[in-house]
Each structure stands twice: as structure tokens, then as C-alpha cells.
Amino acid sequence: MIRNDEELEVAQARISKFQKWLKEMRATTSAKELAAMSSGYRLEIERMQAEVMDYLLSPSFVIRRRWRSHKRGQGHVTMNQAQRQSLT
Numbered sequence: 001m002i003r004n005d006e007e008l009e010v011a012q013a014r015i016s017k018f019q020k021w022l023k024e025m026r027a028t029t030s031a032k033e034l035a036a037m038s039s040g041y042r043l044e045i046e047r048m049q050a051e052v053m054d055y056l057l058s059p060s061f062v063i064r065r066r067w068r069s070h071k072r073g074q075g076h077v078t079m080n081q082a083q084r085q086s087l088t
Contacts, residue, residue: 002055011048018045 002008018041025034 002051008052008055011052015045015048015052018048 002011022038022041022045025037029037
């Protein structure tokens with residue numbers, strides 16, 4: 001889970017690096033080799049992209065609360081409407 005903008009930048013850089021590797025593989029390997037070699041990279045790119053989107057589309061207070069609860073092993077914390085309004 002991405003917790004802050006620094007981790008966001010790291011994830012985006014990793015995605016870019018993996019995409020560059022796929023581009024290089026595409027240019028230097030046969031179609032059969034590319035299919036065999038690229039599946040793991042594709043899955044990892046998709047996983048990281050999902051994390052990036054989760055971070056970008058979540059209000060910052062939700063990320064902080066999720067991280068604190070995750071560290072304590074409690075999973076996700078949900079907030080009711082009154083709690084959300086008190087933060088604005």
C-alpha cells in the first residue's frame with residue numbers, strides 16, 4: 001500500500017522501469033519468448049498501477065488511518081459520515 005507521495009514516486013518509477021524493460025524485450029525477442037517472459041512483468045505493473053490509483057483516489061486522511069490500523073493489524077478502518085464531516 002502506498003502511504004505517501006514519496007512512495008507514490010517510487011511506485012511510478014518502478015512502473016516506468018518495468019515498461020521500459022517490456023519495450024526492450026518486445027524489440028529483441030520472438031513473440032513466443034515475449035509471451036513467456038512478459039507475463040510476470042505485466043502482472044506486477046498492473047498490481048502497482050492499481051496501488052497508485054487507490055492512493056490517488058483516496059483522501060489523504062483515509063490513507064493515514066488505513067496505515068495506522070494496518071500497522072496494528074486491524075485492517076481497514078471505516079468512517080461514518082459524522083466522522084468524515086468533522087475532518088473537513
